[in-house]
Amino acid sequence: MLPHQFFKMLADETRTRCLLLIAREGQLCVCELTEALQESQPKISRHLAQLRQSGLLLDSRKGQWVYYQLSQDLPGWMRKVIEGLKQSSCLQQEYQADSERLHNMNARPVCC
Template sequence: MERTRLMIEEAAPALKLLGDKTRLTIAGMLKNGECCVCEFTEVLEMSQPSVSQHLRKLRDAKLVKENRRGQWVFYSLNENYEAYDLVLSVIDHVSDQSEKLQELEKQGKRIQCE
C-alpha cells in the first residue's frame, strides 16, 4: 500500500500533539480500540478534568473521535485524520500501552462503563 506523503503543515500539528507524554499515552491506549475517560483516569492516575483537557485537544484537532453512549463518552482514534498514518507510525515506535489496560483488568480495576 502506497502512503501519501504529508506536507510539513499537516505533520507538525500531529507531532506537537503527540509530543506530550499524556497525549501520546492516550493515543497508544486507543491504538487497539476505544476507551472511556474513566479508564484513562485510572491508568494515568490523573483527575478527570485533567484527562478531559488532553482529550479535548486531541478531539479539537480531530485526532480522536468520541462516541456517546448514555452518560458515558468513549474515545477512539480517528481513521480519517489527515495524519493518521503518521500517528500510527509514532505509536508503533513506543511501548505498547495495551499492557496498562490488561494490568488494570488483572487487578480487577478495569472500569466497565456500559
C-alpha cells in the same frame, strides 16, 4: 492537520499515552484513561478535548459514558505513525503499566 501540528500534539506525554491506549483498545472512556494513567479526570478530559479538537479523536456518547476513538478520517501517513508507535517495543515497555492498570481495572464500563 499539518505534520508539525500532529507532532506538537504528540509532544505532550499525557496526550501520547491517551492516544496509544485508545489506538490499542479501539475506544476508551475518560474513567478508563484516568485509571490507566493515574491522572485526574480534569487533566485527562482537557487532553482528550485537545486531541478531539485537532481531529485526531472522535467522541460518542453511549448511555452515561463518552467514548473516544481514533478518527476514521486521519491521513494514511498519520495512521502509519500511530501504528508505528503502537508497535514500538520501546514504547510498549515504557507504558506497559498503563495497559496493565487498564486491564486490571474493576468495574470497567461496558460499551454496547
